[in-house]
Amino acid sequence: MNYIGLGSKHKSRGVAANFIVKIVINNQELSVEAGSTVLEAARAHGIDIPHLCYHPALTPYGACRVCLVEVEKNGRKQITTSCTYPVGEGLVVRTNTEEVRAARKFTIGLLLSRAPEAETIKKLADEYGVEPGLERGEDADGCIRCGLCIRVCRELMGHEAIGFINRGAERIPETPFLEDNPDCVACGACAYLCPTGYIKVIDDTTRKISSWHKEEGLAECRECGRRFAPARLLHKVKENLRDLEISDILDLCPECRREKEIKTLNVVEDR
Amino acid sequence: MRGKSTTVQTISVAGGTCGMAAGAGEVWNKFARVLGENSPGIRLELTGCKGFCAMEPVVTIGDIFYCRVRPSDVEEILEKTVHNGELLERLLFQDDGKTCETRREIPFYQYQDRRVLSLTGEVDPVNLQDYLTRKGFESLKKALKMKGEDIIQEVKDSGLRGRGGGGFPTGRKWESCRNSQADSVRYIICNGDEGDPGCFQDRSLMEGNPYLVLEGLIIGGYAIGAEQGYIYVRSEYPLAVKNLEIALARIRAEGFLGRNILDSGFDFDIEIVRGAGAFVCGESSALMASIEGKIGEPRVKHIHATNRGLWDKPTVLNNVKTLASIPLIIGKGAAWFSSIGTENSKGTMIFSLTGNIKNTGLVEVPMGITLRDLIYKIGGGIPGGKKFKAIQTGGPSGGCLPESSLDLPVDYEALLEAGSMMGSGGMVVMDEDTCMVRVAQYFLNFTREESCGKCPPCSEGSLLMLKILDKFIAGNADEDDLDQLGAIGRMVAKTSLCGLGKSAPNPVLTTLRYFKDEYQSHIKGICPAGACPGLNQ
Numbered sequence A: 001m002n003y004i005g006l007g008s009k010h011k012s013r014g015v016a017a018n019f020i021v022k023i024v025i026n027n028q029e030l031s032v033e034a035g036s037t038v039l040e041a042a043r044a045h046g047i048d049i050p051h052l053c054y055h056p057a058l059t060p061y062g063a064c065r066v067c068l069v070e071v072e073k074n075g076r077k078q079i080t081t082s083c084t085y086p087v088g089e090g091l092v093v094r095t096n097t098e099e100v101r102a103a104r105k106f107t108i109g110l111l112l113s114r115a116p117e118a119e120t121i122k123k124l125a126d127e128y129g130v131e132p133g134l135e136r137g138e139d140a141d142g143c144i145r146c147g148l149c150i151r152v153c154r155e156l157m158g159h160e161a162i163g164f165i166n167r168g169a170e171r172i173p174e175t176p177f178l179e180d181n182p183d184c185v186a187c188g189a190c191a192y193l194c195p196t197g198y199i200k201v202i203d204d205t206t207r208k209i210s211s212w213h214k215e216e217g218l219a220e221c222r223e224c225g226r227r228f229a230p231a232r233l234l235h236k237v238k239e240n241l242r243d244l245e246i247s248d249i250l251d252l253c254p255e256c257r258r259e260k261e262i263k264t265l266n267v268v269e270d271r
Numbered sequence B: 001m002r003g004k005s006t007t008v009q010t011i012s013v014a015g016g017t018c019g020m021a022a023g024a025g026e027v028w029n030k031f032a033r034v035l036g037e038n039s040p041g042i043r044l045e046l047t048g049c050k051g052f053c054a055m056e057p058v059v060t061i062g063d064i065f066y067c068r069v070r071p072s073d074v075e076e077i078l079e080k081t082v083h084n085g086e087l088l089e090r091l092l093f094q095d096d097g098k099t100c101e102t103r104r105e106i107p108f109y110q111y112q113d114r115r116v117l118s119l120t121g122e123v124d125p126v127n128l129q130d131y132l133t134r135k136g137f138e139s140l141k142k143a144l145k146m147k148g149e150d151i152i153q154e155v156k157d158s159g160l161r162g163r164g165g166g167g168f169p170t171g172r173k174w175e176s177c178r179n180s181q182a183d184s185v186r187y188i189i190c191n192g193d194e195g196d197p198g199c200f201q202d203r204s205l206m207e208g209n210p211y212l213v214l215e216g217l218i219i220g221g222y223a224i225g226a227e228q229g230y231i232y233v234r235s236e237y238p239l240a241v242k243n244l245e246i247a248l249a250r251i252r253a254e255g256f257l258g259r260n261i262l263d264s265g266f267d268f269d270i271e272i273v274r275g276a277g278a279f280v281c282g283e284s285s286a287l288m289a290s291i292e293g294k295i296g297e298p299r300v301k302h303i304h305a306t307n308r309g310l311w312d313k314p315t316v317l318n319n320v321k322t323l324a325s326i327p328l329i330i331g332k333g334a335a336w337f338s339s340i341g342t343e344n345s346k347g348t349m350i351f352s353l354t355g356n357i358k359n360t361g362l363v364e365v366p367m368g369i370t371l372r373d374l375i376y377k378i379g380g381g382i383p384g385g386k387k388f389k390a391i392q393t394g395g396p397s398g399g400c401l402p403e404s405s406l407d408l409p410v411d412y413e414a415l416l417e418a419g420s421m422m423g424s425g426g427m428v429v430m431d432e433d434t435c436m437v438r439v440a441q442y443f444l445n446f447t448r449e450e451s452c453g454k455c456p457p458c459s460e461g462s463l464l465m466l467k468i469l470d471k472f473i474a475g476n477a478d479e480d481d482l483d484q485l486g487a488i489g490r491m492v493a494k495t496s497l498c499g500l501g502k503s504a505p506n507p508v509l510t511t512l513r514y515f516k517d518e519y520q521s522h523i524k525g526i527c528p529a530g531a532c533p534g535l536n537q
Ligand SMILES: Cc1cc2nc3c(=O)[nH]c(=O)nc-3n(C[C@H](O)[C@H](O)[C@H](O)COP(=O)(O)O)c2cc1C
Pocket: B161, B162, B163, B164, B165, B166, B167, B168, B191, B192, B193, B194, B195, B196, B279, B280, B281, B282, B283, B284, B285, B317, B318, B319, B320, B322, B323, B424, B498, B499, B500
């Protein structure tokens, strides 16, 4: 069967799994999984739609407005975000019309004025021939309010270390009271997903995440003594994996862990 | 001169939030003090708003309508009018030198058709007995003997459309909720968030006749098969909350609410939820998130709330005025309701008339009335002998219509085609001294401040437009800015996430459409209204 798109969290909207519907994307008839979004369906078929606030493991958010496409249903056309729009039998999607590209160009321009230095945005801007819509100067803080950091923290890490504060153009992800939040274990998942590099993780003898006013001690590797992971994060992981009896390898830095694994394998082979 | 009355006379003081702000509380206190505990033949009543804001504090005695009453007038009113039937000329409404002895003669009321508002300002808002003697809850009794489908059919036949913004047909909304997700729990919510600046229709109803709104909500709940209703009230409306709370407690005690309502087997209860204090919380998805205890922020929804709304259950969200129309439709029938209005806009609409207009206030008029009649007959025209310039309808994200649109009927489609909208019923009148570029700036600034910031077209796009408007106001704009402004406005409307951003450019787009010459004058360094400092007039 010609469909993929599994692995997404936001799948079943009350629709039986593996139920297939036919849609048309750019004149191509495709079988897609019911309950998936247009963006997921397109990705599953290798059709490229630019996106910034979407991540397959997180709830769709629809905020960056870059994944805009034209959808046509019952003869009615509209420009909408593909990351949130559910597929349905007979849906017709156009991902690359002049109107769609003009709309994306507009939103990319607005994002570029927020994050003029970010490589991801610059690349999109080049592709769409955009100049920043607003000259912000100092105000261009590099954050595009995509909310990936907040969602990954809440939905995957199970923490609520950060959230948006303020509204309108002043909206920004922050910790409560703009101070270190003990709920944050400095895992760095937020920085890993951040499309612009707004969140920076600096590891030295401690881990610093200045956006979240965070400084967290790093644990030493049992073998080589190198500091490699936030101590509290490690503690949390050990707690979670208590039943697996692998806690002794968790104290090792990735390199020592690999070495140990190789040794173990050798032992097994020697036998 | 009138004869002395022998029956009970009711002195009624309009005590809505607006009246109280104008001093109605002191007037009422004075009456109460002078009358004392025992005043046979006289009943003193504090009602909701009577609508004529420009004349507050208002006191009525039967048909007599006294304007701008001060506590110092109270003793004379009692002695002359109440005891001797004499009129106090100076307190009567004067219309161009003509004194109006009764309310009926006042043009502001003469051309209105107060149906939904018929009891607002006429009764003690929380006195259940008052409401009952005026056929209150008769419609609920009737509805409980009907099948849900039949109520919905009646509402469909009436042609009632949502009074909160989009004008979606109410009967169809109810039907789609009733028919989705069989066996599911359902909810009905009354939207009393009313964030539009200068609008107070919903407040006036909730304060002045809470039973009517609640009766509509209960009937709606029964029709769609809900057991729980919510009324979401703006946090800045303490009097509305208080009156609704009292009203809820009383109807619960009388069996109009709660388990087995009036022995019909229908269980239904209502909870008041206080708004989070942001304009955007009136938007459907943000409002429901807020009730769920989440951040009151719009969410992308391609599935209707009637299918998956509050807690993902089928949900109806209706405006206060929409629900307040329901008891009338059930009580008097769909045909009565739809006998007035235009082909696709039936019944009456309540507007807040504000701005450069003589008679500011709350008016209820038949759909289809022209803007001209609304402004000149009811509103009394423009004060100070000034010329009319524009009328903004539909709240901060409505459009500004010019003189040439004055013969448009008040009708959902007609207003939309003209680039504006019915919205929740805001109407701001502007005279010749108003600079339309500044008007666009003013409204856009409102939506910019209220933008939640989730999506860039709304939060950043409105900033972009404001920058360009600033250039016009400073006289630094060129023809290119004119094109840019329109292009950005259309893009913001097309690419924003929720209704706030989608409609935010309306004031800009309509002023560009109808007052383009004024923008062009600004390019030449001229502000025709003489409102922009540094520019010539
Ligand atoms: C930004 C925004 C603010 C809104 N505020 C209100 C409001 O204060 N009251 C209201 O009834 N509807 C408001 N609406 C419209 C509601 O989303 C919804 O359409 C309405 O309550 C439905 O009721 P109706 O069908 O009776 O009109 C708002 C919409 C938007 C986009």
